[in-house]
Amino acid sequence: MTSNNPLLVPVTEFIDYSSIKTEHIVPAIKQLLTENKALIEEIAARPAPLTWDSFVEFLAVNSSQLWRAWNVVNHLNSVVNTPELRAAYNEILPIITEYSTWIGLNKDLYHHYKALHNSAEFDTLSLSQQRVITLALRDFKLSGVELEGNDKERYAQISEQLANTSQKFSENSLDAVDNWAHYVLSKDELTGIPEDTLVAAAEAAKADGKDGYKFTLKMPSYLPVMQYARNGKLREIMYRGYSTIASDQGDTRFDNSDNIEQLLRLRQEESHLLGFKNFADMQLETRMANTAEQVISFLRDLASRAKPYALKDIDTLKAFAKEKLAIDSLNPWDYAYVSEQLRQQKYTYSDEEIKQYLPEDTVLKGFFAIVKTLYQVDFAPIAISTWHPDVKVFAVQENNQTIGYIYFDLYARVGKQSGAWVGSERSRHIYNDNTITPIVYLTCNFTPPTANKPALLSPDDLITLFHESGHALHALLSKVKEPAASPFSSVEWDAIELPSQFMENFVWEWEVMEPMTRHWETNQKLPHDLFAKMLAAKNFQSGMQTVRQIEFALFDMLIHQKTEKLTIQDVLDILNQVRQEVAVIIPPTWNRFPHNFSHLFAGGYGAGYYSYKWAEVLSADAYSLFEENRTPQGSTVNPDIGRQFKDKILAVGGSMPAAEFFKAYRGRDPQPEALLRHNGMLENI
CATH class of the missing domain: 1.20.1050.40 (Endopeptidase. Chain P; domain 1)
Known part of the structure; x- marks a missing residue:
């Protein structure tokens, strides 16, 4: 063949x-x-x-x-x-x-x-x-x-075993999700769940030859149940399913316990062979951060600033649940539901209400417009072969010249990994008289359209789209000629999230949001007062969200700093210790979060999950230059500053260390104040 x-x-x-x-x-x-x-x-x-x-x-x-x-x-x-x-x-x-x-x-x-x-x-x-x-x-x-002799031979064996075990971890996670379903016959049990979610669930059940409604652990099905279903028993079923994916507490055919133990053992052995004390130290050889201790100190310092806000969030939530919903004590499957009820009461809007104004076609059109304003590039649709009918392809053009291509694969489906990511088919390469343009994949798992309704993005979906677009633009707008110095090849892992998290900021600007909106039935734009409510709620529970990310990052760094062999129970014990230190929500003992933590065990983020918070400091500080240079109309969408960001960060790819290109752009080293300010965590508690 x-x-x-x-x-x-x-x-x-x-x-x-x-x-x-x-x-x-x-x-x-x-x-x-x-x-x-x-x-x-x-x-x-x-x-x-x-x-x-x-x-x-x-x-x-x-x-x-x-x-x-x-x-x-x-x-x-x-x-x-x-x-x-x-x-x-x-x-x-x-x-x-x-x-x-x-x-x-x-x-x-x-x-x-x-x-x-x-x-x-x-x-x-x-x-x-x-x-x-x-x-x-x-x-x-x-x-x-x-390496020489037996060490060299053993290193080769470890490399193969690591690749195979990571692949098996990923397969187990995918299969565990694809093989889990919960069917509900009576609509009476589904009060509160948005109608479009129910329509999709009914269609899914019908496709299986069953009556009623089918719910799965894929986000477009799972999240609306957790946020909106009044039926606490249904929320518990869904939570237990999601919290035990690929574990001994779920479908044991897909249990990742052995894979986690194997990966940690192999990573530790690999780092020892190369002369490092542990896997974390080895990974940090290619990062901005210098030592595991520096990272842990960074995370704990951030936790100490965020936890008082997180505790305040929890106290507010518990008081609301008791006074307004007659829930005396919150179970883990109650938090998303009670949080959504509190947000709706406090800010008098829901994500579902905003969602009706965010049909995918209008969102993409508005997104392309903001990218053109910031970076002077256009997106022209092209008709070429794809792997699925839902995939859309665009040529990215600068000064009427095509500089790259992007494939958008936005909807959840069976056989597709969960989450959102950007991958590269090929990198930019210029040699002699030849120019190879970059091609990137932007992949998400949004709710697909139905027979009667277009694909609608939630506010979180919109943020995800902007986040992933930052990665894509990093690859597409790089001016580096050598593939080995392309963004995805050589930008330090703890800086690679800078462009993606940076792009998220623009979602909160009215002049960006308004053109992306159109009510899918009435064609009306999003009312400004509804956006104002959304903006007011921007930092809703930011303390809780921050400590949750720190929980993941600290857990990651601590397990990869260990020098001894860890059993799966040791891993769970370390996670529990981290939760006791920084978390404000303690899950049940049967929760098996690590077993589906693909970032760590199948996605290259081992000893690197801290990168999200590390890069968030960089991205917030980068965006603050736009805030300091608003247009006469008060907009942060300043093409002059956009050109600086494009030229000094995106265009340089990995041709210089991240610390250097950040300083060239900002004129100084990064500072954390912008991040704390953006998250509403500078005022006194």
């Missing part, structure tokens, strides 16, 4: 997604691996020193087809997962992991990079090219290139 194989088209051409069959995957990747391995062996055997063009550039050009094909397969595994595709993916995963490990352990390649670094040519290279070489040398050391 290598002839007419859509995965084997040149990297300059579009992938024909609709033509990709499962049987294309293994032959294509194996062929490309064989070709690339022969190429690397030939280069490695050449006498040193090699030049940038004959070595680094040559490798980048000739390996691009392999990594583009693998990116495509990886993406399809996440968004249209089937048993057949999964089998092909799992067949090829160990082979490509072995290849990546082989490269990282290749001393001849390593010596070529060292020789080029020490050559006279190095000083003549651009700063971006120098950084590519410097980071390559660092990454070779972190890939075990200096």
Whole structure:
């Protein structure tokens, strides 16, 4: 299946997604691996020193087809997962992991990079090219290139086991969600749940050949029940299902306990082989933060500032529940419901009310307009092959030139991983007279349209869209010529969330929000007084939300700072200790949050979840420059400052350390005051 194989088209051409069959995957990747391995062996055997063009550039050009094909397969595994595709993916995963490990352990390649670094040519290279070489040398050391004998062999084994175990963790999470359902026959049990959620639930039940309503653990089904259902027993059923995904307390076929233990053990062994005390220290070699102690101190300091606000939030919630809802004590499945009731009473609006003004087509049109104002780029729809009929594709244009492409895959469905993320099909690459434009995937899990209603975004969905767009724009607007210095390749992990969290701020600006709104039935714009209520509620329970994120981040750092072998009970005990320290809501003992924590165990955020809060300091401070330079009309949507952000942060990609590009933009080091102010946590309690 290598002839007419859509995965084997040149990297300059579009992938024909609709033509990709499962049987294309293994032959294509194996062929490309064989070709690339022969190429690397030939280069490695050449006498040193090699030049940038004959070595680094040559490798980048000739390996691009392999990594583009693998990116495509990886993406399809996440968004249209089937048993057949999964089998092909799992067949090829160990082979490509072995290849990546082989490269990282290749001393001849390593010596070529060292020789080029020490050559006279190095000083003549651009700063971006120098950084590519410097980071390559660092990454070779972190890939075990200096290991010998049994240690080298064991490192290769660990790399393969880590990849396979992470994939199994991800599969278990997906399968546990896809195999869980709760059916309700009587609509009387569903009082309070929005009508569009009920319509979707009825359609889902009918598709299964059942009467009544089907509820699942996917967010468009789960969240409305938790927020709006008056039926506490239903909320409890849903909460228990969600809180025990892929665990010993749920469907034990998908229990991730062993995978968590295995991943932690392998990560610790890997870090020891490379000379680090623990996995956290190893990971921080490639971060802005220097030590685990620095991160833990950062998180605990933030917790000490936020927890008084969180405790105040809880006291307010409990008093409201008792006085207005006759709920004397709150169970974990009550918090979202009571919070929504309190918000509706306090601010006299609901998310469901706002949602009616946010049909997806109008939102995207308004979103494209704000991006044009800030960054002077346009989005032009194009008709090309996709992996699902719901996917929309746009060419991104600057000065009437196409600079990249973006695929929007916005709706939840069976076989698609939960959550929201941005991935890269290919990175920008300019060499000789060739220009390869970037292609990115923006993936969400919003409620899909029904026969009678368009897709409507909730306020949280809107924030998610803006967040993910920041990642996408980072890749699309980078001016870096070298793929190895692209944003997703070399920006420090604890700075990669800067552009995404930065974009969230614009949701709270009326001149941004108003053009994105249109009531799906009446075509009326969102009333300003309704937006004002939404804005007033912006920091509603921000204390609770902040300590919850700190809980996750501190748990992550502490388990990866351990040097001893951890059992799943040890992991749960550490999580409970963290909760006793920083949390204000303590879940039941049967809660198994870690078992579905894909960021940590399948998504690359191990010893890195703190990045969200770390980067939030950067993003809030970056946005404060817009606040300090409002337009004469009082708007933060200032194209001049937008151009600075584009030129000094987005365009530089990973061509320089994040601390440097932030300082070039802001004129100083980052300061936390803007974050605290944005979250309403500067005033006295």
